[in-house]
Amino acid sequence: MQFVSRSQWGARPSRYSLTHIASTRGVKIHYEGTAVPASLAKPENHKQCAGRVRAIQASHLANRQEDYSDIAYSAMVCPHGYVYEGRGARKKTGANGTSTLNAQHYAVCAMVGSSGLTTPTDAQLAGLRDAVEWLRSSGGAGDEIRGHRDGYATACPGPALYAWVQKGAPRPGTTTPPKPQKPALQPFPGADWFKTNPRSPIVAAMGRRLVANGCSAYVEGPGPQWTGADRESFRKWQRKLGDAEQFCDGWPGRRQWDALKVPHI
Structure with missing residues (x-):
């Protein structure tokens, strides 16, 4: 994967703290929905792509009606196949239309528009697959790959990208995408996650x-x-593991979580 971190493309700081999420059902594919110059796809114009991401972040931060915390997307993919880190993994997106939809899927936007550059390049499709697989491995994204319009009234991600999504979002040169291997156990969502009073199927599992x-x-x-009952129950688990009393505070740690073997959601 040709990955460009926030610091590498020159991201501005988030206006507010971004909401942590442990996992999602999958990823939704977006397009810019405005004119994107066809010339952007030329190899010599790749130098323009980081500036385009900065401009999109600036427009989102300036949108006080939506009151975005940051660039709305989890990641963006340029015509040359580079994956630009947006909000990133384990951060709730702001692009899918509603708070519920934002919690259910990450959002990856291709630099494709409603005019000009309207058809993704093969490198871009490969980059989109790279972004999806990155969010699966680093962000707990599930198997689903959908379009923005799935569940929300919009033309996004445009006809060309949506046709690709409907085919199963295959990597260029293949007819079907590789079947993702669902991990058997739920990854540890992080010690601080439990202190945010989460509501998630992970807690029930x-x-x-x-x-x-x-x-x-x-x-x-x-x-x-x-709830407090979850914390007290986990305290009992810590004691059952034989941990020293100072480590039996009811807040899950990675080693204790891994020993519990919570099945993947």
Whole structure:
């Protein structure tokens, strides 16, 4: 993958703290929806792409009606196949139309427009696949690859990109995309994630494993909302593992989480 980090393309800081997400159902594909010069696809014009990402971030930060925290996309892909880090992995996107939709999928935007450059290049399609696979490995993205218009009334990502999505988003040179291997166990969402009072199927899956291991402090549940009962149940698990009392505070750590073997959601 030809990856361009935020610092490399010159991103401005986020206006607000971005919302952490542990996983999504998958990725939604977007296009710019405005005119993109056809000349941008020329090899010698790749030097313009970082500036284009900066301009899109600036326009989003200036949009006080939407009140974006940052560039709305998780990533952008230029016609030359480079993946530009937007909000990035494990950060809730702002591009899918509603808060619920933003939590369900990441958003990857191709530098393709409604006029000018309207058909993605092969390098760009390969870059889109790279971005999807990066978000799967680093961001807990699920198997789904959909268009922005799936679930929201919009023409995005345009006819050419949407036709590619409907074919299964194959990498150029193949007829079908490789079947992703779903991990057997849920990756550790991070110690701080539990302190944000999360509501997620991951919490319920964790609770079921705690019950199965005889570490339940639940009166009802477990359910998707993190509660004091989840913390007390996890404290019991920490003690069952034989951890020193100062490490039995009910807040999951990576080693303790991995030992619990929570199935992937």
